[in-house]
Amino acid sequence: MEITQEQKLNSQVIQKAWEDPQFMSELIANPVATIEKLTGHKISLPEGQKLVVIDQSDDSTVYFNVPRKVDFNSLELTPEQLELVAGGITPTFVALGYGIMAGVAIYAATHQ
Structure with missing residues (x-):
């Protein structure tokens, strides 16, 4: 399976969040601006939609989406x-x- 550009971007953001607690905090507080700053790419969400980031790295919690x-x-x-x-x-x-x-x-x- 070939990895898409979007998947590479997701991987880059996740890796940075795992490595940098300050980045993680900024990502949760303002995901669009933080991702745009990291990647240099503009994110365009459809009208009326928002991006929500939730830290699911706690091993003691199981998340169900x-x-x-x-x-x-x-x-x-x-x-x-x-x-x-x-x-x-x-x-x-x-x-x-x-x-x-x-x-x-x-x-x-x-x-x-």
Whole structure:
């Protein structure tokens, strides 16, 4: 699996947060400005959305993230995903797969 530019950026931010407590504090307080300062790249969030950073590095705490509900009416599937749906797999599994694969990719990028 090829690592995308976004995954490399995520890895860079996570690594810096692990190594630099001051950076971690700034990242939590003002994530967009802190990431832009580190990377030199502008972050454009969709209108009405915000970026929230939560420090999940405490080994004594288990975190469970509840993602936003997928609007299946506006979901656009690739031809391969359409084939899966036509074969009997529901879009829920496809949407959950996106989240799982994103988490796996971020984990892989940060644990090399």
